[in-house]
Amino acid sequence: QVQLVQSGAEVKKPGASVKVSCKASGYTFTYYYIHWVRQAPGQAPEWMAIINPSGGTTSYAQRLQDRVTVTRDTSTSTVHMELSSLRSEDTAVYYCARGASTGTTGWFDPWGQGTLVTVSS
Amino acid sequence: EIVLTQSPDTLSLSPGERATLSCRASQSVTSSYLAWYRQKPGQAPRLLIYGASTRATGIPDRFSGSGSGTDFSLTISRMEPEDFAVYYCHQYGRSPYTFGQGTKLEIK
Numbered sequence A: 001q002v003q004l005v006q007s008g009a010e011v012k013k014p015g016a017s018v019k020v021s022c023k024a025s026g027y028t029f030t031y032y033y034i035h036w037v038r039q040a041p042g043q044a045p046e047w048m049a050i051i052n053p054s055g056g057t058t059s060y061a062q063r064l065q066d067r068v069t070v071t072r073d074t075s076t077s078t079v080h081m082e083l084s085s086l087r088s089e090d091t092a093v094y095y096c097a098r099g100a101s102t103g104t105t106g107w108f109d110p111w112g113q114g115t116l117v118t119v120s121s
Numbered sequence B: 001e002i003v004l005t006q007s008p009d010t011l012s013l014s015p016g017e018r019a020t021l022s023c024r025a026s027q028s029v030t031s032s033y034l035a036w037y038r039q040k041p042g043q044a045p046r047l048l049i050y051g052a053s054t055r056a057t058g059i060p061d062r063f064s065g066s067g068s069g070t071d072f073s074l075t076i077s078r079m080e081p082e083d084f085a086v087y088y089c090h091q092y093g094r095s096p097y098t099f100g101q102g103t104k105l106e107i108k
Helices: none
Strands: A003-006 A010-012 A018-025 A034-039 A046-051 A058-060 A068-073 A078-083 A092-098 A115-119 B004-007 B010-013 B019-025 B034-039 B046-050 B063-068 B071-076 B086-091 B103-107
Touching: A003 A092, A010 A018, A018 A034, A018 A092, A018 A115, A034 A068, A046 A068, A046 A078, A058 A068, A078 A092, B004 B086, B010 B019, B019 B034, B019 B086, B019 B103, B034 B063, B046 B063, B071 B086
Parallel strands: A010 A115, B010 B103
Antiparallel strands: A003 A018, A018 A078, A034 A046, A034 A092, A046 A058, A068 A078, A092 A115, B004 B019, B019 B071, B034 B046, B034 B086, B063 B071, B086 B103
16 A cells, blocks of 8 residues: 655754655655645644655745755655754654645645654753 | 635534534635645544545545635534544645644534
8 A cells, every 4th residue: 555654753952954754655656746744733734845756856835945855765765854954943743745646736645654853952 | 825714713513413614715726626634633634535525535425525716615424433633624736735724623
């Protein structure tokens, strides 16, 4: 079955960087876009970024584009999301989710299990 | 950016009752690219509806979606215990892709 499995929880200090991974299985990795979405405690999800695993092209939410980088490794069917210059407001659960197979327009299904990133001094 | 506003914020219902959730967009949602998700505590959101009215694979027919343009709704015909959760609408037609603030369905 289609599955996205994410790396484990992280605790970081303000100013540090964090890298979260998302390993895909059950389908052809390069055929579907992958999104990153984060959800702060008690808040709605917030879209962060999209990557085309085939060519590696990316697009980022404007408010995060200076701090977020998404890459992929086709040999391991894994997408990585790195967020730098962490601040307390970045404390959230970070999800990857599969998007469309053609173009960037598509619903998000399935989602990874989520990775809690805690930023605290 | 398309802002999605859901109403109500919280809805108190008994099992077996009907639930109607609303999602209003600040501008027209391209080609009804509107989805609904259910999120239980400690879990990732799960896709229920896409294209405003198409049920995702494995979703029971008590869930139905409707609407177009700027006004959309999700109806649960008879609430089951597992349906008490938070529901989000989501537009995926135009970047940045946005979510509503959520509607919590709680047990009366």
